[in-house]
Amino acid sequence: xxxxxxxxxxxxxxxxxxxxxxxxPPAGVLRRRSRSAVARSAARDRGIAVxxxxxxxxxxxxxxxxxxxxxxxxxAGRPVLDPVVVEALGxxxxxxxxxxxxxxxxLTLLGLTWAARSLRPERRPDLVLAAGGATEIVVSSAAAADxxxxxxxxxPGVGRVRARLVGPERAPALRLxxxxxxxxxxxxxxxxxxxxxxxxxxxxxxxxxxxxxxxIELDTAASAxxxx
Amino acid sequence: xxxxxxxxxxxxxLALAAAGILLVIEVVAAWLRPTAEAGLTVPWPDWQxxxxxxxxxxxxxAAVAIxxxxxxxxxxxxxxxxxRSDIVLDSPTPAMxxxxxxxxxxxxxxxxxxxTDEVASASVTASPRRIVVTARSxxxxxxxxxxxxxxxxxxxxxxxxxxxxxxxxxxxxxxKGPR
Numbered sequence: 001x002x003x004x005x006x007x008x009x010x011x012x013x014x015x016x017x018x019x020x021x022x023x024x025p026p027a028g029v030l031r032r033r034s035r036s037a038v039a040r041s042a043a044r045d046r047g048i049a050v051x052x053x054x055x056x057x058x059x060x061x062x063x064x065x066x067x068x069x070x071x072x073x074x075x076a077g078r079p080v081l082d083p084v085v086v087e088a089l090g091x092x093x094x095x096x097x098x099x100x101x102x103x104x105x106x107l108t109l110l111g112l113t114w115a116a117r118s119l120r121p122e123r124r125p126d127l128v129l130a131a132g133g134a135t136e137i138v139v140s141s142a143a144a145a146d147x148x149x150x151x152x153x154x155x156p157g158v159g160r161v162r163a164r165l166v167g168p169e170r171a172p173a174l175r176l177x178x179x180x181x182x183x184x185x186x187x188x189x190x191x192x193x194x195x196x197x198x199x200x201x202x203x204x205x206x207x208x209x210x211x212x213x214x215x216i217e218l219d220t221a222a223s224a225x226x227x228x
Numbered sequence: 229x230x231x232x233x234x235x236x237x238x239x240x241x242l243a244l245a246a247a248g249i250l251l252v253i254e255v256v257a258a259w260l261r262p263t264a265e266a267g268l269t270v271p272w273p274d275w276q277x278x279x280x281x282x283x284x285x286x287x288x289x290a291a292v293a294i295x296x297x298x299x300x301x302x303x304x305x306x307x308x309x310x311x312r313s314d315i316v317l318d319s320p321t322p323a324m325x326x327x328x329x330x331x332x333x334x335x336x337x338x339x340x341x342x343x344t345d346e347v348a349s350a351s352v353t354a355s356p357r358r359i360v361v362t363a364r365s366x367x368x369x370x371x372x373x374x375x376x377x378x379x380x381x382x383x384x385x386x387x388x389x390x391x392x393x394x395x396x397x398x399x400x401x402x403x404k405g406p407r
Binding site: 027028030031033034035037038039042045046047048049050052053054055056057058059060061063064066067068069073075076077078079080081097100101103104105106107108109110111112113114115116118119182185186187190191193194198209210211212213214215216217218 | 230233234236237238239240241242243244245246247248249250251252255256258259276279280281282283284285286289290292293294295296297298299300301302303304305306307308310311312314317319320321322323324325326327328329332335336339387388389
């Protein structure tokens with residue numbers, strides 16, 4: 001009976017070259033990354049909505065003015081489907097058909113892309129710890145976030161914590177929501193989040209930088225609804 | 229507004245895509261079947277007949293145009309107003325961005341104001357630019373209560389590392405009746 005040589009697994013540690021953490025990016029980059037982790041960006045949706053809204057507003061206003069005879073009563077009396085336009089389209093039928101099909105395809109693609117992008121769930125990047133060799137160690141996004149949340153929950157004055165990783169895999173960031181108690185010192189809590197939680201997360205995950213967006217909420221345990 | 233935009237955005241995208249697909253289908257169908265009397269999915273020959281008879285000055289044209297303009301205005305407003313009203317706090321390091329909501333700031337301020345003995349109740353509204361405190365004092369409280377409350381709120385805003393200090397306005401109303 002021969003040895004199953006193919007099943008041999010070699011476990012060795014490269015002690016000579018420990019995985020050095022990545023260098024820390026400049027402060028401006030960190031600031032931008034931490035700000036963009038505050039919430040999912042709605043800039044694209046807002047921009048497109050405003051653009052379409054303004055187009056509709058301008059078109060509607062111009063047609064209404066035309067209809068009320070602001071541009072002359074002769075023009076207002078022409079049929080909506082102007083015979084001159086219909087005739088021009090008829091003489092150039094192939095061109096106008098191709099243009100119409102191209103417009104249709106463009107509208108379809110733009111609409112589907114917009115819908116897909118706004119429906120796509122936010123990315124939760126997994127962390128790759130030791131890449132490059134034959135083995136790759138991946139810490140799942142949820143596991144890393146849970147570890148950070150547990151650590152942050154130990155800070156005095158913090159009642160509840162929710163943590164999640166956001167952003168692209170090459171530049172992950174942390175979104176941390178802290179429900180602080182009534183008597184908590186916000187400045188102290190923030191210092192501890194930076195000094196204890198984020199520092200240990202960076203060290204244990206081997207990250208040069210882990211920008212974080214911290215959201216402060218009040219713990220509702222002793223809430224009074226007397227504030228309008 | 230943000231939630232409305234989150235719902236509207238995919239719906240508008242799908243509506244655009246549907247309009248594009250219908251346009252392509254109808255143009256290709258009309259091209260391939262030049263003798264056809266009716267459209268494949270959209271009764272566009274009927275529409276064409278109606279629009280031949282309509283002039284720009286007719287009532288339906290103006291009504292539809294005004295409707296379109298109003299919808300466009302609402303859509304643009306939704307897009308413009310769907311911004312976050314976060315209150316930004318100073319963080320100890322650039323790698324951290326700290327925010328909170330106006331509601332939380334209002335609750336913190338309200339709690340501090342109610343700690344004063346002379347204050348019976350208080351309501352607070354907060355935005356990134358402005359904090360409005362309306363305190364109701366017990367009967368017999370002196371006129372200096374207003375400045376006391378203001379000092380308290382100012383102290384609190386100094387303690388909280390707010391990035392931008394909101395303006396504070398305090399008004400005190402005397403509560404009728406015994407304490």
